[in-house]
Amino acid sequence: MNVTKNIKETAKKLLADKKVDLVVGFAQGSLPLRSTPYFARTPEEAENLIWSATCENNLANFVRKRPEKVAVIAKGCDVRAIVGLIKEGQINKDNLTIIGVPCVGMVDRKQICELVGCKDILEVTDTGTELVLKGKDFEKTVAKADILFGSCKTCQYNTPVLFDELIGEAVPAREADYADIEAFEAMSAEERNAFIAKEMEKCIRCYACRQACPMCYCTECFVDCGAPAWIGKSAASVDDNALFQAVRVFHLAGRCVDCGACERACPMGIKLSLLNRKMVKDVKELFGAEAGVSLEDPPALNTFQFQDKEDFLL
């Protein structure tokens, strides 16, 4: 099935029939291995929509608090965020049409860059299961499955949990895999501290992680508050950088949909999802809860049940 073709047709029809005012999806980006969020308002513009292994952004960001009727081309993690946002009163489901697209994972530009010694990639051909990367003086073929984002390799919700229409074949769910977090947990406190400090040393406080996160939508983030200044504003302080991430993780407890958008957005290549996934794993173990997988589940931290574990209380 040609997913791109079907997306175009579906979007064109929705716009032509005036069912929606806007379709949010992806268009071809300006660089190889890049797609870019795209906003189609006419059937002609819908012709620019595409689907590929580079549609890495979480589009839930762009459908929050929209006044108009919107359709969104959404993969599994986008839909988890949308479900979370509907439950938090940020999206009116009546005004949103979800065009779900099952997703086997998006390819990670940073891993690909390392594979070719970070030389310029000038042309990429997608053969289905492989990418052929061409540069000025090299050509390399890589299996897509080997270069997926970490969050895609462990994704259990490849097929959207909620949709009005599904384009493409449903993808079977993977088994839960927290090997990365277990390895992190197995480290000593000193080792974990050293690891986090090394990562946070890279932070430039551009807040791309926060802005890319569909669930980070506070009108005023605590880091921006000047009175009281909860946190130092200087990026030179590794402790403050770590504090920013720590508070972000706590604020996302039971809300993080494990999409990895934060880590993908980070220009400095900080391994951010490790912290978030640790919280995701804890919430799952402690409360049996996962964010954004059902409209009915009560939010993990807004409910109390007698069987809730309390052994972490002092």
Add this chain to the structure above:
Amino acid sequence: MIINKSEVANLLSKLACEYRVIAPVGKNGLVEFAVLKNGEEPRLDYINTKKPGKEILFPQSEELFNYTVDAEGVRMQDNVDPQATVVFGMRPCDVKSLVLLDNVFKNDQYEDVYYLTRRNNTLIVGLGCNEPAATCFCSSIACGPFSKEGSDIFLTDIGEAYVVEGISEKGKELLAKLGLAEASEAAKAAAAKRQQEVKADATVNIEGLSAKLGGMFEHPFWDRLHEKCLGCGACTYLCPTCHCFDIADEATDCNGCRVRNWDACMFPLFTMHGSGHNPRPGGKARWRQRLLHKFNYFVDRYNATACVGCGRCIKNCPVNLDIRQALADVRALD
């Protein structure tokens, strides 16, 4: 003059006796400018450092002064940094960005002692680019992979060696002390060939753009340009010419310091008034500001475009909002 690549480490050790030597080094998987440690070799095969060269003169976070309050009053200590410094191996785009920043930190209204003290005590050794990246468009914007503007000394990589040219008086004086060998005619010819032949993308046309943008403040173009922007600061922080900052006092009890931090016009807080009113309330106004500041206001004020075509904003934007495309779209408007 000429220096073999194998002799660069020796040269830098020699320079380190008299100067703080800053050069690109590999760190945490990225290439960044750092003070060279004893015996550390610079990474001179890089395309662009992750963070721009501006951070050497205008650090992301800079403690301007420290203060202590006691019974006798307030004591202040200014943190002006006068250390003689050589920056070795900076790309022409980053060097050019410093020339542009000079306008901001030294003009008829203001002279910034912190920036200027560093600037006046820093000597820049520029390094031409034999292989500009696909995202580089310096050849479009009054710069280029072998632009020597702003360099005190300029290096051209001819394979086994760098051909070394003294550009400014300051650079020539230093070279006279270093006693490097004269370059052969063949080496000079090889360098000249590189300088002439290597070009980055020259297709971004900015001719007449400033005047056009100047009349576009109310144009509907801005309604959609920003739509996919997430509102982060990756483009501005990694831009070598963006220079906006915020000042914060960081204090505990009676001790504190005044810190200058990079700030970004992409953040709502940047323009938030004390009253709660925000004159740039959304992405539309912020992106308009970004483009107009670089390609219109700066041109009006300093007769130069505040972009050097390094491509960092293109490489690092999380949503691929490509400034080259934005400029082409402006050009295509009636």
